[in-house]
Amino acid sequence: MLDQLRKELNDLDETLIELLEKRFKVTEQVGAFKQRENMVVLQPEREAEIIERIAETLAESEYSTYIIEIYRSIFEQSRSQQSKYVK
Numbered sequence: 022m023l024d025q026l027r028k029e030l031n032d033l034d035e036t037l038i039e040l041l042e043k044r045f046k047v048t049e050q051v052g053a054f055k056q057r058e059n060m061v062v063l064q065p066e067r068e069a070e071i072i073e074r075i076a077e078t079l080a081e082s083e084y085s086t087y088i089i090e091i092y093r094s095i096f097e098q099s100r101s102q103q104s105k106y107v108k
């Protein structure tokens with residue numbers, strides 16, 4: 022039982038990792054764009070817009086608080102990644 026559930030989690034983690042890698046590839050390009058255009062990394066309105074969309078999508082979900090927290094952490098990491106390009 023536990024083995025089966027953990028196998029399921031391992032498979033899901035593989036999918037999540039693939040998607041996160043794709044997302045970081047895109048945020049890296051956003052960082053390069055910001056450098057060219059002299060833009061700052063942090064865009065609070067954009068982050069608020071994403072959180073709002075997620076909250077709407079997950080309105081009925083008991084997991085929305087967890088997922089929103091995960092997104093806040095993703096934003097933090099993608100800002101840190103973009104700081105390599107933009108000062």
Ligand SMILES: C=C(O[C@@H]1C=C(C(=O)O)C=C[C@H]1O)C(=O)O
Pocket residue numbers: 048051062063064065067068071095096099100103
């Ligand atoms: C990716 C961007 O840079 C930052 C990171 C964001 C993200 O990870 O989605 C959103 C807004 C910015 O604070 C962006 O400006 O779109």
